[in-house]
Amino acid sequence: MSDVIEQAVSALSAKMNGGFDGSVKFVIEGEGAIMVDSDGVRQGDEDAECTMTADAETFQAILEGDLNPTAAFMSGKLTVDGDMGTAMKLGTVLS
Numbered sequence: 762m763s764d765v766i767e768q769a770v771s772a773l774s775a776k777m778n779g780g781f782d783g784s785v786k787f788v789i790e791g792e793g794a795i796m797v798d799s800d801g802v803r804q805g806d807e808d809a810e811c812t813m814t815a816d817a818e819t820f821q822a823i824l825e826g827d828l829n830p831t832a833a834f835m836s837g838k839l840t841v842d843g844d845m846g847t848a849m850k851l852g853t854v855l856s
Contacts, residue, residue, distance in 0.1 A: 784809040811843035
């Protein structure tokens, strides 16, 4: 597991406070993928209701609270494929 993925799994786990009602895959370009679902947060590249893709810098800024997920999406730094409602639910957790 890359350092970026390992740090992202740890940071997301701390923000989640338990499971998530849905399934989201974060694809961090050049690093790998992270799954968030009712089982928690882990490295993985499985099917999900929603896939969010960003570069490592954007993803880190979102996790640190320096970049709002909605602003990242609107500016094209974050792409969302799949169920937008699930993406928005997770976005409120990350904000």
